[in-house]
Amino acid sequence: MTVTAEPFPESTRLTFRLPTPDDAVFYRTLMNEPDYHRFIADRGIRSDEDAVGYIEGKTLVHFADHGVGLWLVELKETGRPIGACGLVVRDELDHPDLGYAFLQDSRGKGYAAEAARAVLAYVAQNMDLPRLCAITHTENVRSASLLLKIGFVSKGQIYLAAYDDTSDYFIYDVKRDLSAAE
Template identity: 40%
Template sequence: MAPTLIDTPRLRLSELDEGDAAFALELLNTEGFLQHIGDRGVRSLDDARRFLREGPCASYAANGFGLWKVTRKSDGATVGMSGLVRRESLPKPDLGYAFLPAHAGQGLASEAGAAVLGHAFGVLRLAQVLAIVSPDNAGSVRVLQKLGMREWGLREFDGKMLRVFTLAAPGHE
């Protein structure tokens, strides 16, 4: 088990690894993930291990951050992932998150997102974090607004129009 990177009152965030393949396979094939984030072509445990190796794990090595596993402290259940993603199509890292449907509506995305932003600004010393969201994903828009992110505008990504949100580090407004 990877050491805890970020602790919140209810959650632990730690690095994902290939041992999390079953979780990744389940999460990446939920209706919400497919609809709002996209189909990553993950259909087997081997696909999930490849996704983890080439996505989050490669990002940890290259950037010092990535999407992290979110585990509930009360029972150790893996409930989702949240973290920072570095995309060539964006000028700054962006906040990303996805949770299993059984754990939606419990404030976990907001709690994890706030912790990730705190880490981004406090530990990583980033001046700004972005977020991208499908225009019809009202739940994620509410989370981003709750976190204090402001809408920056619409931008095309891979042929899809997405809403872009931004938050500056304290003192960088």
């Protein structure tokens, strides 16, 4: 499932790109928001140096190993980073996992749905994948609602040993008509 780093997903209001060490402040901020800790994980990113280590040692390595990962999402109008969205390949899941996280002040504006749809379109146009999946914390109602809104189907719950926890589990059929998700 190797894909070149470019092209990137595209949308009306958002640009996608690979993160760089210069994005450390953004990553430190995002990964220390209360909802990030509650619904995703506390990755121990407490300093800009920790964030650089995460970008270089995890995010960019994921792209190198799998051809996909979580792109940095910016507002087209200003270039301001507001979130991350893309695909995560996890050993415990049968399909690549759509993942996203956005700064608290960027939520409720449709950015996550727009970014997720852009990634779905990217996958349909650039990758030969029949399905994607998504997992959410069992209490993350907003994220689950977004997944259903863009065409994912709930498949119950799944236990992931890597997290030692149960997550809500969703499947998306890539080959279906993408216009249904809009």
